[in-house]
Amino acid sequence: MPTGTEKKSLGIMAIAGLAPYQEKPGEEYMGPAQLEHFKKILGAWRSQLRQEVDKTMNHMQDEAANFPDPVDRAAQEEEFSLELRARDRERKLIKKIEKTLQLIEDDDFGFCKECGIEIGIRRLEARPTADLCIDCKTLAEIKEKQLAG
Ligand SMILES: [Zn+2]
Secondary structure (H helix, E strand, O other): OOOOOOOOOOOHHHHHOOOOOOOOOOOOOOOHHHHHHHHHHHHHHHHHHHHHHHHHHHHHHHHOOOOOOHHHHHHHHHHHHHHHHHHHHHHHHHHHHHHHHHHHHOOOOOEOOOOOOEOOHHHHHHOOOOOOOHHHHHHHHHHHHHHHO
């Protein structure tokens, strides 16, 4: 069963068809070249998610009329509701990607929103929508567990 975390199917870098960013010596963090790199990653990721959403919608429209039997229909509705929930997660993710693209536009991308330090290129390549550094993220997860516990 899916957990609360975003599912890791294909790596984002593989989807985007990009190699890990090679920094030049002394290169400024989140200079134009790096921002461009992440813009490409986020753009590719978003189109892949959009395709997923469209595919499911088409699939459901094709199948919707095919089951006159109520039992089959019930099973189908169950399947649809699972798919819709997955699509709902993808739509939320698309929104998050768009917010992150906006951060790039505003030249505000790549820094922790809690403490302001650099999130880091490698971490962002693994999770381009990350808006916390690893320390703040760990802290947030501990707090979350305590609240849930
Ligand atoms: Zn931080």
